[in-house]
Amino acid sequence: MISVNENVTKYVDQLLDREEELCIKSYYLENKATVIDCGINAAGSIGAGILFADISLAGLGKVSVVPGIIDNFYINFAQVYVDRPAIACLGSQKPGWKLKADGFAGTGYGPARAISQRPKNIYAAINYVDDAETAVINIETQTLPAAKELDYIAKQCSTDPECVVALVARPNSIAGSVVSGTRVVEWAMNRLFQLGYDIKDITTASGACPITPLKREETDFMGASFDSIAYYGMAYLYAQGRNDIFKEASSLSSKSYGKSFKALLRESQGDFSKVDPTMYAPARIMVNGIQDGSLETYGKLDPAMLLESYGIKR
Numbered sequence: 001m002i003s004v005n006e007n008v009t010k011y012v013d014q015l016l017d018r019e020e021e022l023c024i025k026s027y028y029l030e031n032k033a034t035v036i037d038c039g040i041n042a043a044g045s046i047g048a049g050i051l052f053a054d055i056s057l058a059g060l061g062k063v064s065v066v067p068g069i070i071d072n073f074y075i076n077f078a079q080v081y082v083d084r085p086a087i088a089c090l091g092s093q094k095p096g097w098k099l100k101a102d103g104f105a106g107t108g109y110g111p112a113r114a115i116s117q118r119p120k121n122i123y124a125a126i127n128y129v130d131d132a133e134t135a136v137i138n139i140e141t142q143t144l145p146a147a148k149e150l151d152y153i154a155k156q157c158s159t160d161p162e163c164v165v166a167l168v169a170r171p172n173s174i175a176g177s178v179v180s181g182t183r184v185v186e187w188a189m190n191r192l193f194q195l196g197y198d199i200k201d202i203t204t205a206s207g208a209c210p211i212t213p214l215k216r217e218e219t220d221f222m223g224a225s226f227d228s229i230a231y232y233g234m235a236y237l238y239a240q241g242r243n244d245i246f247k248e249a250s251s252l253s254s255k256s257y258g259k260s261f262k263a264l265l266r267e268s269q270g271d272f273s274k275v276d277p278t279m280y281a282p283a284r285i286m287v288n289g290i291q292d293g294s295l296e297t298y299g300k301l302d303p304a305m306l307l308e309s310y311g312i313k314r
Contacts, residue, residue, distance in 0.1 A: 002084075004058035004092055004111040005132035011055045012036075012136060012165055015048070022048040024175075032162035033150035039173025040144050046076075049178025052167055053080070056110045056138045056179060060088035063182050068210065070232070071303050073312055078181025081206040085237075086126040086199045087114075089186040095140060096122065104149050106141030110167070113137070115157040125193065126200060135159050139168045140176065142218075172214055172221035180225040181211040184233035184282050191249045191281040201240045203290065207282070209233040213310055222272070223262035226280070227309040230261070231302040233282040241289040242296060250285050250299025254278035260309050 015036050016026055023043040027035045038048045046065055053063040061082035068077040082088045097108035097118040108118075114130035117123045135157040139145060145166055154161040169175040184207035193199050210232050212225040230251040239246075251257055256264060256276040268274035284299040307314055 001128070003130050003132045004060070004087065004114050005130055005134050005136050007059035008055045008111055008136050009134065011051050011059060015051050015167070018047070022051075024048050027144070029147045029150060029161075031147040031151055033147065033154070033164045033166065035144060035150070036165065036167045037144060037169075038167055039169030039175040040141070044169060044173050044175040046174060046178060049175035052138065052169060052175045053078070053179045053182040055136060055167060056093045057082060057088045057182070058092035058111050058114075060084045060092075063178070065178065065211065066208075070210065071307060071314060073307065076211040077208050078178055078211050079206075079208045080182045080185060081204070082185050083204050085185055085189055085202050085205045087128050089189040090122050090193060090199065091126050091128050093183065093186045094122070094190060099139065099141075099149065099153075101149055101152065104141070104143060104145060106139045106145070106168075108137050108139050108153070110138035111136045112153065112157055112164075115159070116153075118156075122193070133159050134163050134165070136165045137167070138179075139166055140171055141168055142170055144168060170218070171225065172218045174214070177211050177214060177221075177225070181209045181228065182207075184209040184229050184235050187229050187233065187280055188235040188237060188249060188282050188285055191278075192245065194277065195245045195248055197243065197245045202237050203239075205235060205237045207233065207235040210306065219265065219270070220262065223260060223265055224309045226261040227306060229282055230279055231283050231305045231309070234284045234286075234301070235282045236286045236288070238290055239287050241292045242287075242294045246285060246287050246296060246298055248278075249281055251279055251281040251283055252299040254281065258305075260305065262309070
């Protein structure tokens, strides 16, 4: 079985070799762990965001940034294809590891999750575990982690701190915005998992989603980035065949459809975890049956909602 952590070391090497070019900065902490700042104090870049996202997908996908036009407005799009999406998306990219310590809070995702098995029910469903010595973790946070945070990650991954590499960025950064645009396939896979679908039946997938413009306030950016996926994100899945569950896998099936995530967050007292979970789904899903040749389309795109969320006047 492929090791997702060993599979991304080549991308980590690229980040370290191209620090100046990519406007990022690496640090070696006193415990010998490595931190790569892709968007906390460092400015970061689109190139850094692409590598950050490639690593989050365990090296089992490929990310690119392409031009797009929405109602005569030029918008960057993140385009991604993913092989082994159950492992790449749910076993790696899904932000499933809450990290909290004195003075530090963040969300961990990426290959190291497959060593720590966070959360365990997902790895039981996809039947995957990684036992690599090297642990590579993406962290969404506002501050750089210190040695004690990486000591904790090393312990949870049964390895030494010197074997831990942490890539860090704020969501509302250039790199963070690129990564958020690549989550459209992950959202589709996660929604299907919630609906009880055997996600291992999805053998490969692709997606495209607008990259949310940066905003002054972090919560405004987060809401708009979720709107990008729920109202304009597109996922194309190769599945074994037709299944009625797919009808419920787009955001259009949600009773909350039509509300922005900013409004939903207001209703949830500022807690994204309390937002209607059925809204965490792509705007449009196309499913191509491998066995029966079927092609089904679900959901719709809503450019008006998206541009309003971005603050673009039509």
